[in-house]
Amino acid sequence: MTTSSLPAGSDSADREQRGDLEQHVGTERLPREERRRRTEATILEAARELFAELGFERATIRAVAARAGIDPALVMQYYGNKEGLFAASARWHVDHKRLSEASLSDVPLTALDDLFSGMEDPERRDGAIALLRNCLTHESALGVIRDDVMCEPQAMIAKTIGGDEGELRAGLLGATMIGITLAKYLLEIPAVAQASREDIERVMAPVLTALVNPDA
Amino acid sequence: MTTSSLPAGSDSADREQRGDLEQHVGTERLPREERRRRTEATILEAARELFAELGFERATIRAVAARAGIDPALVMQYYGNKEGLFAASARWHVDHKRLSEASLSDVPLTALDDLFSGMEDPERRDGAIALLRNCLTHESALGVIRDDVMCEPQAMIAKTIGGDEGELRAGLLGATMIGITLAKYLLEIPAVAQASREDIERVMAPVLTALVNPDA
DNA sequence: GCGTTGACTCAACAACCGTAGACCGTTGCG
DNA sequence: CGCAACGGTCTACGGTTGTTGAGTCAACGC
Numbered sequence: 001m002t003t004s005s006l007p008a009g010s011d012s013a014d015r016e017q018r019g020d021l022e023q024h025v026g027t028e029r030l031p032r033e034e035r036r037r038r039t040e041a042t043i044l045e046a047a048r049e050l051f052a053e054l055g056f057e058r059a060t061i062r063a064v065a066a067r068a069g070i071d072p073a074l075v076m077q078y079y080g081n082k083e084g085l086f087a088a089s090a091r092w093h094v095d096h097k098r099l100s101e102a103s104l105s106d107v108p109l110t111a112l113d114d115l116f117s118g119m120e121d122p123e124r125r126d127g128a129i130a131l132l133r134n135c136l137t138h139e140s141a142l143g144v145i146r147d148d149v150m151c152e153p154q155a156m157i158a159k160t161i162g163g164d165e166g167e168l169r170a171g172l173l174g175a176t177m178i179g180i181t182l183a184k185y186l187l188e189i190p191a192v193a194q195a196s197r198e199d200i201e202r203v204m205a206p207v208l209t210a211l212v213n214p215d216a
Numbered sequence: 217m218t219t220s221s222l223p224a225g226s227d228s229a230d231r232e233q234r235g236d237l238e239q240h241v242g243t244e245r246l247p248r249e250e251r252r253r254r255t256e257a258t259i260l261e262a263a264r265e266l267f268a269e270l271g272f273e274r275a276t277i278r279a280v281a282a283r284a285g286i287d288p289a290l291v292m293q294y295y296g297n298k299e300g301l302f303a304a305s306a307r308w309h310v311d312h313k314r315l316s317e318a319s320l321s322d323v324p325l326t327a328l329d330d331l332f333s334g335m336e337d338p339e340r341r342d343g344a345i346a347l348l349r350n351c352l353t354h355e356s357a358l359g360v361i362r363d364d365v366m367c368e369p370q371a372m373i374a375k376t377i378g379g380d381e382g383e384l385r386a387g388l389l390g391a392t393m394i395g396i397t398l399a400k401y402l403l404e405i406p407a408v409a410q411a412s413r414e415d416i417e418r419v420m421a422p423v424l425t426a427l428v429n430p431d432a
Numbered sequence: 433g434c435g436t437t438g439a440c441t442c443a444a445c446a447a448c449c450g451t452a453g454a455c456c457g458t459t460g461c462g
Numbered sequence: 463c464g465c466a467a468c469g470g471t472c473t474a475c476g477g478t479t480g481t482t483g484a485g486t487c488a489a490c491g492c
Contacts, residue, residue, distance in 0.1 A: 029488085029489090031489080031490095032437090032438070032439075032488095032489060032490075035439075035489095036438090036439075039439080039440090054353075055352070055353035056353075057273035057274070057353070058273070058353070060478080060479065060480085061479080061480065061481085062478090062479075062480090070440075070441090071440065071441050071442075072480085072481090073440080073441070073442080073481080073482080073483095074439080074440060074441080076480080076481065076482080077439085077440080081480075081481075082479095082480065082481090132352070133352050133353060134352070134353070135352075135403065136271070136348070136349050136350075136351075136352055136353075136398070136402055136403075137270075137271035137272075137273070137274070137349060137350070137352075137353055142403065145403060146403055146404070146405060150399075150403070150405050151405065151406065151407075154405075154407060158407075165419065167407045168407055168408075168411050168415060168416075168419060169419060170407060171399065171405055171406075171407025171408040171411070172396065172399075172407075172408060172416070172419060172420060172423075174399065174405065174407075174408075175392075175395040175396045175398070175399035175400070175405065175408050176391075176392045176395050176396070177395070178395045178398065178399060178403075179391040179392050179393070179394045179395020179396065179398070180388065180391045180392070180395065182352070182391070182394065182395070182398070183366070183387065183388075183390065183391035183394060184391070186352055187351065187352075187358065187361060187362055187366070187394075188362070189362060189366045189367065189370075189387055189390065189391065190367065190387075191367075191370060191374075191383045191384055191386065191387025191388075191390075192384075192387040192388060192390075192391050195384050195387070199384060200384075200388070203381065203384060203385060203388060203427070204388060204427075206426060206430065207388075207423055207424075207426045207427045208423075210422060210423045210426045211419070211420075211423045214422065245458090245459095247459085247460095248458095248459065248460075248467095248468070248469075251469075252468090252469075255469080255470090276448085276449065276450085277449080277450065277451085278448090278449075278450090286470075286471090287470065287471050287472075288450085288451090289451080289452080289453095289470080289471070289472080289473095290469080290470060290471080292450080292451065292452080293469085293470085297450075297451075298449095298450065298451095
């Protein structure tokens with residue numbers, strides 16, 4: 001019986017917040033493997049939420065465990081240390097195939113589309129925000145953003161653009177996309193945050209076209 | 217030399233790094249007022265450097281004091297608490313007059329110019345980077361970025377652009393500028409970081425013109 | 433049924449951080 | 463000169479954090 005009660009009076013009251021998902025992973029009886037998978041997923045989901053909301057430093061392992069309804073030590077058992085937990089939490093999905101197959105005139109809308117669908121999919125959203133939120137203050141988050149999110153896609157786009165300015169233009173496209181993402185979803189600059197996906201696409205599409213295809 | 221070694225020894229051994237500016241603020245004898253001003257400035261400079269390099273959480277008051285060559289308690293005496301120190305450190309200069317007087321066709325280059333001159337002026341650079349570095353994880357840094365750096369200038373630009381899309385376009389201009397700044401100076405995306413100021417201005421000027429003045 | 437494995441908890445450690453208060457020597461003023 | 467004010471240091475407290483190791487109990491294979 002894994003009590004869903006308060007951790008009595010040990011260290012300090014781990015009363016973070018939540019009436020959210022207080023029940024421990026398995027009040028129900030389950031086969032070991034299935035149970036393990038569920039706990040792992042529960043921890044990961046809690047970690048993603050907190051890393052996304054609070055950032056790496058302020059999201060404590062104790063708070064993650066409390067949100068997942070388990071003991072802090074269990075988090076260590078699953079992910080080794082806080083860094084490992086973060087590495088498993090922060091994820092960004094890039095559609096390489098779609099991007100490499102896009103023609104020059106399709107690049108702007110493809111990029112915008114990838115961005116929005118990623119940020120508006122509840123499945124991917126928290127992982128992406130966790131990554132973005134920490135990319136300025138956390139080394140490994142920066143690494144993922146720089147390499148997987150920026151450099152790699154940029155290389156493909158640069159090839160599509162061509163010329164000796166291809167890389168620079170692709171880089172500036174990436175910078176612009178990051179800027180819009182941050183402004184809308186992290187900084188929540190009103191003018192951008194309140195705008196609909198369609199508004200932004202309509203305004204930005206010709207602008208980005210002027211960036212990647214200046215001769216058009 | 218900006219090595220940021222982590223404290224190796226125990227609590228009492230505050231031997232951070234040395235050789236840097238180890239001599240205390242006044243080995244020399246100075247009038248009280250002058251002496252006070254100098255220590256204050258020294259602390260602020262050390263704080264700016266560390267907040268810019270490491271971010272708010274990882275930049276400890278002990279490390280700031282060590283870099284300034286003084287006692288940690290003195291920092292508290294000058295700035296009240298860590299939050300106060302940060303508020304005094306993180307600064308962004310916006311040239312309101314220049315921006316409000318710019319004609320529509322001048323807006324792009326004015327914005328780019330303000331950005332670069334701010335980031336390349338050693339006097340303002342660290343304060344700006346300290347602000348940017350923490351704007352995703354620190355509430356008061358976010359407040360300054362959102363209000364003073366984004367919203368306020370955007371309102372002026374929106375007025376210059378006019379129309380019912382003015383605010384959105386001004387917001388997206390701001391988002392783009394932030395994106396380029398982060399990519400070049402914080403994330404250090406190679407394609408953008410290695411590009412010269414002139415390269416970026418040349419490529420982006422017509423693009424930003426298409427954003428703020430789509431009818432041109 | 434029984435021993436073993438594995439999921440999970442409990443209690444604690446060691447380090448570090450921001451901060452407070454007592455203390456010291458010099459400077460400035462009457 | 464003498465005394466108050468001030469710049470500055472020293473020491474320590476209370477709290478939080480990541481992390482560990484021993485221990486508990488149900489699930490599993492035989």
